[in-house]
Amino acid sequence: xxxxQYRINSIDxxxxxxxxxxxxxxxxxxxxxxxxxxxxxNPETTTIPLYFTRWITHYCAPIxxxxxxxxxxxxxxxxxxxxxxxxxxxxxxxxxIVEIVIVTLGIFFNPFYNFIMLQVIWAIxxxxxxxxxxxxxxxxxxxxxxxxxxxxHNALDYANLPAxxxxxxxxxxxxTARGTIIPLGPAHFIGAFYAILPWTGIMFTGYAMxxxxxxxxxxxxxxxxxxxxxxxxxxLFIVSRLLQGYGDPGRWVNGEHSLLSFLDTSKYPxxxxxxxxxxxxxxxxLALLENIKARWTDVVSIYGxxxxxxYILHIYLLHxxxxxVFFASGYGMSQIASDPPFLFxxxxxxxxxxVVYLIWxxxxxxxxxxxxxFNKYKMEHGQxxxxxx
Numbered sequence: 001x002x003x004x005q006y007r008i009n010s011i012d013x014x015x016x017x018x019x020x021x022x023x024x025x026x027x028x029x030x031x032x033x034x035x036x037x038x039x040x041x042n043p044e045t046t047t048i049p050l051y052f053t054r055w056i057t058h059y060c061a062p063i064x065x066x067x068x069x070x071x072x073x074x075x076x077x078x079x080x081x082x083x084x085x086x087x088x089x090x091x092x093x094x095x096x097i098v099e100i101v102i103v104t105l106g107i108f109f110n111p112f113y114n115f116i117m118l119q120v121i122w123a124i125x126x127x128x129x130x131x132x133x134x135x136x137x138x139x140x141x142x143x144x145x146x147x148x149x150x151x152x153h154n155a156l157d158y159a160n161l162p163a164x165x166x167x168x169x170x171x172x173x174x175x176t177a178r179g180t181i182i183p184l185g186p187a188h189f190i191g192a193f194y195a196i197l198p199w200t201g202i203m204f205t206g207y208a209m210x211x212x213x214x215x216x217x218x219x220x221x222x223x224x225x226x227x228x229x230x231x232x233x234x235x236l237f238i239v240s241r242l243l244q245g246y247g248d249p250g251r252w253v254n255g256e257h258s259l260l261s262f263l264d265t266s267k268y269p270x271x272x273x274x275x276x277x278x279x280x281x282x283x284x285x286l287a288l289l290e291n292i293k294a295r296w297t298d299v300v301s302i303y304g305x306x307x308x309x310x311y312i313l314h315i316y317l318l319h320x321x322x323x324x325v326f327f328a329s330g331y332g333m334s335q336i337a338s339d340p341p342f343l344f345x346x347x348x349x350x351x352x353x354x355v356v357y358l359i360w361x362x363x364x365x366x367x368x369x370x371x372x373x374f375n376k377y378k379m380e381h382g383q384x385x386x387x388x389x
Contacts, residue, residue: 009297011071019311023363043257061267068124093129098121113188115340117190123195146200153269156175175195178266179191230281233275247271248265250264322345
């Protein structure tokens with residue numbers, strides 16, 4: 001039985017918030033009428049509610065990856081360097097397998113795996129493997145390499161990279177993937193949506209920040225560091241965006257939709273401006289949430305304590321619900337694969353945002369008790385496999 005485990009509540013609360021918000025985007029993917037046919041971030045065709053429904057979810061992946069880095073550092077405090085390294089590598093390999101086998105099946109419900117999607121779990125898993133290898137070599141290299149990846153990878157926006165062939169795929173998988181489709185055969189494909197190394201940079205930075213969250217760290221000093229760092233990142237985002245310079249491959253357009261264009265930074269891969277836009281407020285929230293104790297923070301932190309468990313459950317619950325709605329809407333067996341690679345998700349199927357929000361809130365609510373139970377189970381049991389879930 002695990003007792004008196006040191007935790008920073010703000011980490012669990014913020015992670016819970018981003019897990020809840022993340023489910024909104026996945027609900028939109030399955031149930032919104034234009035999720036497949038239109039880009040919600042396109043200022044010319046979107047609506048304000050739809051735009052910000054998608055935009056707010058941009059905060060989820062970078063904040064979650066940063067917090068994963070912080071948690072990796074804190075968990076390493078109770079292990080030798082060799083033990084911590086081995087655990088990170090094994091957990092990273094496990095997450096890559098989960099992305100390919102469990103998450104892909106949950107997203108598409110296709111047992112033949114004609115399309116394998118590599119997203120955030122894949123990026124986290126690969127980053128953990130690299131983190132585990134680097135901690136074994138030198139912990140002092142983690143922060144400079146992390147900053148180099150976060151700040152420097154946009155230099156590739158100006159590089160003449162291979163456009164086709166094996167070399168092009170390698171560059172895309174590691175640095176520049178944005179919906180990259182890699183054929184494995186006539187009927188099997190890999191969709192690389194999360195380029196590994198830009199996300200690795202965020203995780204490395206989080207790992208280095210983990211020193212701010214150790215038990216010996218003065219809470220007021222931690223809060224000051226978070227507020228200063230977060231504010232500096234927001235300023236950097238605004239200034240670099242206004243200058244239309246380095247840090248994002250896209251330029252914002254000053255006109256009728258200037259605000260929407262200004263906020264539309266590159267997530268695939270995460271540009272420097274995108275990273276500053278999302279992690280700056282994230283760090284400020286970490287500082288502000290630490291001393292808050294309320295009923296809503298107790299509820300939200302439950303999701304943050306069992307993020308992997310919640311993530312897998314919410315994908316399968318959403319897709320099972322989609323199957324029910326699919327048949328209830330009059331679709332038949334012949335229409336299951338009407339819009340590959342998604343099964344049970346016809347191109348012209350879906351509802352407006354009010355229904356999407358209702359489904360999202362319902363799914364998150366239904367998962368509260370299972371998450372609460374699993375969190376209690378983890379606290380009361382010490383089986384080795386619980387560290388991987």
